[in-house]
Amino acid sequence: MSTTNASAKTVLAAQTSNSDAQRPERAVEHEPSARAACPECEGQVVTEDEQSFCTDCGLVVAAEWVDRSPTLTDLGMIGNAEQSIETVDPLRTDKGLHTKIGRNTDGHGNPLSDEQWETVQRLRKWHKRMQFGRQRKRTKRLNEGLRDVEMIGGNLGLPEHVIRQAARFLRRASEARLPGGRMAWEALAGGAVLLAVRASSVDREKIDVAVARYTKxxxxxVCAAGRKIRCKCGVDAPAIRPEAVMAVIEALDDDAMPGARAVRTWLLAHHLLALGDAVPVGPGTPRSTVAGASVYAADRLLSEKHLTQSQVATAASAVVETSQNRIARYSRELVDAYEAEHGTTEPGVGVEHARDTLR
Known part of the structure; x- marks a missing residue:
């Protein structure tokens, strides 16, 4: 275990002394913290403009903070106290708290002999077995997913704090048992990066396409995985496609609906899509597909039906490939969710609710 503490966790005080104020200011960039409570007063920690601070005492909290838990010396164990304070890395399955075994050199950088190399190989094999623990197979898949997150973030040139936030999202998806079936680890890794970008101040223009380009x-x-993580894990991140309903309506033929009808359909579909995210309806489905189902369900709830499943599926497929079967299935689920929420299928309730939300 390395004794260097260059990247040890630090908590930055919000107030500085007068002598510090006289020194020339120097721009220092700190990663925002993922902590919800202040380490000093247990107040709420919020993040604005890539900086986290306590709303009660004003303490500025960085992603790397001082671990005040008992050291090895405090516990009466043999060892150096500094060795118990290592950087916690969310990109590693065991959070980075382990010894790193080199491949071709020893701790001083000297090349290994053949006998030493064979010994190191055996140590590395047993080290990996202990590192992954009892759930070895699932932990290995999580490890591969974290490597995918790191690779995608590196190819996109994302800031380190965005990559680490994506790793936290992927861990939450693993704890919620989202991988499995058609929801692969590779897709979840891309979806986690997509959500982390949406939750940050990074330029989001065409980022979903760029993430998919480097995802396996x-x-x-990838879009479906991002929505599933957001809906199933309660991730506080903006929707990947906030204008999904409008995109579907704009893709329809000009003569499909009159102007006034299109506005009411858009408002009701917007409300239905919000319900679909909350229930959720089709969490493992891209949001554009559910948006298409919302448009069709809104047309069914309103009087004088204008749209067919084929028209809506074609319009939604302009963004993500969508079938009529999905439109039919999710539209029924959305209508059921609407009735369960409001106790009626009267469309005016959803239209007024959407107007109040969009004001």
Whole structure:
């Protein structure tokens, strides 16, 4: 275990002394913290403009903070106290708290002999077995997913704090048992990066396409994975496609609906999509597909039906490939969710609710 503490966790005080104020200011960039409570007063920690601070005492909290838990010396164990304070890395399955075994050199950088190399190989094999623990197979898949997150973030040139936030999202997906079936680890890694970018101040223009380009999964599955993490894990991140309903309506033929009808359909579909995210309806489905189902369900709830499943599926497929079967299935689920929420299928309730939300 390394004794260097260059990257030890630090808590930055919000107030500085007068002598510090006289020194020339120097721009220092700190990663925002993922902590919800202040380490000093247990107040609420919020993040604004890539900086986290306590709303009660004003303490500025960085991603790397001082671990005040008992050291090895405090516990009466043999060892150096500094060795118990290592950087916690969310990109590693064991959070980085382990000894790193080199491949071709020893701790001083000297090349290994053949006998030493064989010994190191055996140590590395047993080290990996202990590192992954009892759930070895699932932990190995999580490790591969974290490597995918790191690779995607590196190819996109994302800031370190965004990559680490994506790793936290992927861990939450693993704890919620989201991987499995058609929801692969590769897609979840791309979806986690997508959500982390949406939750940050990074330029989001065309980021979903860029993430899919470096993900080992199709674009449709990446969008579906991002929505599933957001809906199932309660991730506080903006929707990946906030204007999904409008995109579907704009893709329809000009003569599909009159102007006034299109506005009411858009408002009701916007409300239905919000319900679909909250229930959720089709969490493992891209949001554009559910948006298409919302448009069709809104047209069914309103009087004088104008749209067909084929028209809506074609319009939604302009963004993500969508089938009529999905439109039919999710539209029924959305209508059921609407009735369960409001106790009626009267469309005016959802239209007024959407107007109040969009004001």
């Amino acid at each position: 999964a199709p674009h449709e599955r």
